[in-house]
Amino acid sequence: MAVVAVALGCLGVYDAGHHVATGAYWALAVAIMGLGLVIGAFRGRAGGLILAALLATAGLAGSLVVGGVRAAQDLSYDPVQSSDVRSTYRLQTGELSLNLSNLADTAALDGRTVRVRGNAGAIVVVVPRDLRVMVSARVRGPGGIEVEDRYDGGGIGQQADVTLDAATAGAPTLTLDADLRVGHIEVRHDDE
Template identity: 35%
Template sequence: MTIPPEAPPPPTPEPPSPVSEARTRPSGEQLRNLSGLRRTTHASPEGRHIAGVAGGIARHFDIDPLLVRVVLVVSVFFGGAGGIVYVAAWLLVPEESAEDGMVPVGPPARNLLLWIAGGIAAISLLGDAFGDTSVPWFWLAVLAVVALWYANRGKLGRKRGGPPPPPATSTAPARVDVSAAQTRTLPAPWPPGSYDPNAPVAVADRRRPPLLFGRAIAVAAIEVGVLGLVDVAGWASVPISAYPAALLAVFGAFLVLGAFWGRAGGLIFLGLLALAALPLTMIDPSSIETSSNIESHPQSVAVLESSYNVDAGEILLDMSAIDAKTLDGRDLDINSSFGEITVIVPDDATVAVDASVSALGEARVFDETRSDVGGFDLARTHVAGQEGSEPGLADDADLHLTTTADIGAISVFAESDPRAAAFIETVERSTP
């Protein structure tokens, strides 16, 4: 008997090379849906160095992970944009095979918050490129916190409350999967003894969900982002009061809309916050004049007062334009409890100055300077037509000047003194 030879085994087909595999590019809708982002792990092809954010972004947008890491690191030094994106993704984006990130939010809220973080990073990047633009970080942070609270309001309510309500009873016969019932046993949805199936089911009058709250927050975030972009780009000057005004307009419009369709949720409270912040942001500190500051440049002796007094502030009296002949031995008192006194006198006038500091300060009278703790007096006389000054007070002076300060500085300069140039108005001297 002849045994036929065994047939050779069929050749094993070689797996196709990775280069020949057709790779599907993500669609535009998939790219815009940031809720599909997943942070990579150490076992992922993209790798993981810190939190897997760069690898997840690279996989979502189908780009090189090294390029993403370089862009994130470089953008950290430009307004911190890379850090904003990385921290937001670290907190919100879950890892592979996980449903929630470190901050548990639903996919729609996660998509919204990630886009808001990207907008803030873009504004920060542009702000660093165009200079200081007073970006309203406070309002952006408030919108982010409110959006985060809105996305988690259901989970927070379930944590505070007890077990969920029992399912509604139905008269239709339920279809039972016999094969599934034989293979596995599902645990009871409630702890033993916590639910009585025979108890009557109370049907609560459920209120309609706040349909407009999330939409209002999204519109407000976009509006604030647009205002910030216009400001940082230099297209127009956006005052800080424009941000609460814009929020107030958005919340008011959605409240009116909520009266006819849906519910606006907590927009009344947010509108009141914006309304309270509006008058505060409309105050311009630079436009507030301090009434305790005195600055006077009299052109004649007729408008020269006999005394100038402030409790706390600065006094500047420039008498360089007054003709010395019209002074005629005038007495002038200047007093300040806390502040600085600066007086400019004509060169062709003999001026006797008595400078007194009662507590702490400095006195610069013509060419003499003195400073001390505990109080001191400095008496000097500038003689018309001469440089410098003489000690003591001349009785026949054209002007007797008495300056007093509790705490502060006293400066009396002649018109030709270089230190007086910064205080003299460029006007012609008046005639008597």
């Protein structure tokens, strides 16, 4: 099971820069557990993997059905007015890019919360230097989180609570709440 967790984490990191189908996670888990069952047939004690392999196979079958309906998306949002910034952005699979660096009126974002939710893939949020951003980011499954120069990745169940300070004192404050099941979250300033 540890090999499955590491392999899924590596696939999640790779998925951050490339588009990998959701079913690939299940297929990788099934393949590794199948290999474990073959080895266990000769060495013994493979019984615990049988239930996990059956559950992973059911997940693979379900993802194939759902994957046929929902293809990977590339969603890009580049608002120029604070009134155009949504309260919630959603992603099924693929990549969601939210660029707030071109906003003309960041003061109007003071006290607001922007939520970004996704199932699998990558979330990239670019923020301007004249905005203080309180980031709360979670990747529930395999994957990683990168906020400025801080990186948490290569594992399962990542959490990062970081404040990106503005270039000037007294800048407006935005709360960014990013939540992804599998994949990579990146939050950075516009000049990086």
